Amino acid sequence: MFNNLKIVLHQGKQYIPDIATAQVPGIFRGRPVISTLNVDEAELVEICPTNAISGNPLSIDLGRCVFCGECALAYPDKIKFTTDYKIATNDRQKLIIAEGKDEPVDLNPELIRKEISSYFSGSLKLRQVCAGGDGSCEMELNACSNVNFDMGRFGIEFVASPRHADGVVITGPITSNMAQPLQICYDAIPEPKIIILAGTDAISGGIFEGSPALDRDFLRKYKIDLYVPGNPIHPLTFINGVLQLIRKRI
């Protein structure tokens, strides 16, 4: 007992006091900023492994970007990845960052269903379904609930059963072999319910886009309430995105 108390004491304070203003250490690749400098666009488009970069005008689609950073290394004066981790949104179009634009990515309030804030603003229980995810987004979703990020303080928790859940968080490009289990899980969640796509693989298929082993029909059937880009997602991206989504609105 005494030993355990000593250990607790030695940990000090580990939690991040303010989730919304926390700084990430080092050279995190978050929201990119593209300058209006003239460069060889065709070459930039060619560099990207997942066709996230489009030309004329140059833009990066964060829903397809795997954040490898090779474009910024090749053209450092054209593309810079900032440490702005708040890149989650409910509007798929807002994930496309055009050149000359340095504005935060946020949610489009008009697209948020009314029942979301009235039902979930104080408490949100989520069921996670990994459908071909490589385990990295899953680790970061677990990290959301650890003592550092402590998402539980906002009443947001992951639960074991879809029956207890208010929504589903999908990771991975959705394999054919997981298509049916995902559907069964979603159907078991009581209404009203939300869908969150966590990670580039879930949003667009990422590097797996076009693989014959995928079945993404599920996504064509329902409205997506939140897109959280990243490879993997950063816990701060996820938590801030969800908080924005369920915030009390008048």
Added chain:
Amino acid sequence: MNYTGIRNNETIPISTIPELDYSSFLELNVFTLLNTAGSHCVSYFGFPWFDKIKLICCIAKDEQNSICISSSVIDMKQPLPSFSNYKLVFEKFEREIHENFGINYTDHPWLKPVRFPFNRFDKSSNIANYPFFKIESEELHEVGVGPIHAGIIEPGHFRFICNGEQILHLEIQLGYQHRGVEQLFLDKKKLLQRVVLAENIAGDSAAGHTVAFVNLWESLCKFQPGRDLQLSRTIALELERIAVHTGDLSGMCTDVAYQLGSAVYGRLRTPVINYFQKWCGNRLAKGLVRVGKNNYPITQTLADELLVLFEEYEKDFEEISEELFSLPSTLARFEKTGVVTTEQAALVGTVGMSARMSELKRDIRFSHPHDLYPELRHEPVLRNQGDVYSRGRIRKKEIDQSMGYIRELIQNLPSVEAADQLGNPIPNSFAISLVEGWRGEICHCAITGDNGDLIHYKIKDPSFHNWLAMALAVRNNEISDFPICNKSFDLSYCGHDL
């Protein structure tokens, strides 16, 4: 010679691999090559070869630091005697060959589906109709778990046959994570696409699989990596080991309801993965390892930060570990739970940490060293009980060892050299790369065609061997001990399903 002996990361012309008739091929691999404790099968696969199938078998000889490659060309319609009938280590490799090409074996113990790939031979078999083993009895009951589990983990189905609370038999059905990775290696033609694919094979082994890929590719292109490249790769592998082992110790504490251990190990992992972010911009080291170039060389500042990190980490890590491994309530759950004996481990051919906890000395860093491992003269950490406790202790010891290695490596930082131009892969070649990831032996094999492009890419994650060991470990244990057994192995679903 009826086989070719090559080194780790060596490229040879495919024509130099002897092609044997099937019965000599079986004889050679099963009886001649696989005859000592230090020899094990690192990969065995088939691929289309004109209108037939070419089988390639790779047996590693740990004492000689060599890998013996042999091949045989077979007709798809001809039923064959199986390797598995003599040595169970080939069990899953042959199931895979059967599933992909419809080759039938006359005496395989159980030719069940492996992962239901999109290009499987028998399209009528699908993941919803897997043929589970059954026992008829009024006293026994079955418990099905998954594919979606209670926590945030990857999907897989576990089917238990229980006698009361006791597990008699566990069958593990995988394939839910199948993304067609091996085919994508052929379809995606850009080198960067292939590196990104390697990074996404298994997110907890981003460094492991990517180092295997880049070493293989550089060997195919006859590119010699400079010392700073090798240093970064070696440090990335060891740091990944520290991070995942720490996270696993946290998970093991969670599963025996030791909340303090869970919280402390969980938060100790954070600065380690944050270090990856400082180094390369990603907490799980995605973006760090590249073919033929080093985007993020280790600077003196980074090296100093690492030393400070270890100093702070070590204090708390040693304190909590001392408590965890002496606390009666945790020891009662860890000791003699989920045992895999040395005989069982050798029988199913476990690799990595799962082998070493059963006193099987299998470690690529020691037997087939690459990058800077030859200088470290690695001596594997071994335990002999094969239980959950051993798997926990090995993690603790390996973390200490890895910190020691990194401290040694960063004493003298090499100057960053301008890398040579990367050439094209040599046509009609075979190359193999082995890496000891934190989970165990990762094996990548590539075969190039006439124009130097890939015609086959084969990936083997250590989980491919180890899932069967987990199924054996839980026998005769209480079903309530299944979570701690599963966590203590921490095997990959996506690395298996590919």
